[in-house]
Structure formats: C-alpha cells, structure tokens
Amino acid sequence: DADVTQTPRNRITKTGKRIMLECSQTKGHDRMYWYRQDPGLGLRLIYYSFDVKDINKGEISDGYSVSRQAQAKFSLSLESAIPNQTALYFCATSDRDSYNEQFFGPGTRLTVL
C-alpha cells in the first residue's frame, strides 16, 4: 500500500466551485506539504504544516486554504476555483529532522473549466 495517498486522482470542475483535495499518510511523519506543478514552472509550495496546530503559507497560497485534521491527514481547498488553478497537485511528507527528504503522493490532476 502507498505511504502517501491522494484523493481524488483526477477532477474536472467549473469556475466558482469549491474543491477539496485530500491527502493521507501512513509514514508517521510530522511534516506535510502541498505543492502544485505546472509545465515549465516546476514545483511550487502552496502550504506546509509542521504538526496539527502549525500551518504556514508557502509561496503561492492565495486562493487556497488547508486543514490539518490529524497528523496523518492534510486537506487542500480551493474556495472558488478559477481556470489558472488547473494544475497537477502533490502532497508530500517529511520527518521532523529532515525536511529535504520528502515523500510525495501520486498527485491529483485538477482541471478548472
């Protein structure tokens, strides 16, 4: 079984809709991250969380919100989706002592029409 899972894997939605992407991990890691990947732009950090009570904005947090429901669960919400949020979204985790060894989920391909 995968250590980091994401649901849904693919989603097509319309402009203005609220969307939630979910991430679960069984690695026991404290740190969790949400990234988006666009062609030619690489990975960009949206939000990160050190633990359930510690959530921080990344470089592109506008238009997104997150919830850390438990150590193992970290959700990303788009309150009102817009077409330029069409991208591949990845959740990742890391141990508290090594931020640079991150373990990524399989990704969610989101299309906003």
Added chain:
Amino acid sequence: DAKTTQPPSMDCAEGRAANLPCNHSTISGNEYVYWYRQIHSQGPQYIIHGLKNNETNEMASLIITEDRKSSTLILPHATLRDTAVYYCIVRALNSGYSTLTFGKGTMLLVSP
C-alpha cells in the same frame, strides 16, 4: 541553495549502468547533494543524498568528488522503469521551509 547544472537528456541501454552527472561548483560546506526523480506525471521520488562520502542504497549509488564540486548518480542496472527526469538538488541539511527547487533535471531514457 547552490546552483546545479545537469545535462538535459541521456540515453542508456537496459541492463547497463546509468551514470548521471551533476555540477555544483558553488556548493557550501554545510550543503548536501540530494537526488530525486520524477516518472512522467507521478510524484517526485527521493533517491539518495550525501555530504562528501560516497553513498549507496537499494536504488542507487552517489559518488561525490573530493572537492565536492560535482557528483554522479549511478543506477547500476537500469531498467525501463527507470526512465524519468532526474533532479540534483543542493541544500543544507535543514534548510528551512522553502520549496524544494527541482530545476530542469536530466531526462533519462532507458531503451530495450
């Protein structure tokens, strides 16, 4: 983070060793060399990291030159499943909470 330079693409025959180079001439003394790969449309996968000694794990070996200005990732017996973009990243051990910068990487194509 120190800048890295990698060839844009490489080819390798299945079963042969794939040697992926990375130049990081401005690396600082406290910076490690990390390698990740990303198979098409999948999440990036951590492979290995090292400071100055050679490292080996079940996936690959990492050879770092004595002056630490370059390194080579070695996949000893490449398979078709190793076709991916390989990224060399240089960062201090705990660099704070910034995005991992993957750059353009090397597209490795393993052929039958």
